[in-house]
Amino acid sequence: MTKKLRPHSGFTLVELIIVIVIVGTLVSIAVPLYLQYSETAKVREGLGMIKAIMTSQKLERVKTSKFYTAAGGSASTTFLHKGIDVRESVYFTYETVGDADKFTVTATATAESDMTGTITYDSATRTWSCTGDIIEKMLPKESE
Numbered sequence: 048m049t050k051k052l053r054p055h056s057g058f059t060l061v062e063l064i065i066v067i068v069i070v071g072t073l074v075s076i077a078v079p080l081y082l083q084y085s086e087t088a089k090v091r092e093g094l095g096m097i098k099a100i101m102t103s104q105k106l107e108r109v110k111t112s113k114f115y116t117a118a119g120g121s122a123s124t125t126f127l128h129k130g131i132d133v134r135e136s137v138y139f140t141y142e143t144v145g146d147a148d149k150f151t152v153t154a155t156a157t158a159e160s161d162m163t164g165t166i167t168y169d170s171a172t173r174t175w176s177c178t179g180d181i182i183e184k185m186l187p188k189e190s191e
Contacts, residue, residue: 086162090185093139093154093166096131100143100152101168103129107145114145114170138162156181 117125164179
């Protein structure tokens, strides 16, 4: 009696190793890109809020001929009175310091953001700056 040979089904060890190497390569490329995308999205939230604060500062200057200050523990209350709700911002806390001629707005990264550093806009020089994990290429290219 002769045995019929069945064709083998499944993968060989070499094929499995090749697949693992390909998947590992794709992961090593994709994870850093995802992390950078995630950080950029968090920074964009901060920039959006800073731009809202900048707009409210300009409106305040038209109404009162000076810029306002919102700093420390009462900053979120001051912003709320100016029409900006920063209480739901998870990744940054915000402060602004103003006088008759200029203002600065600073967003400081929170622990929940998994970042460190600040984003600052200075109306006197019309420049953006950053510190910590936040890098310059995440900031707006043009001055406001």
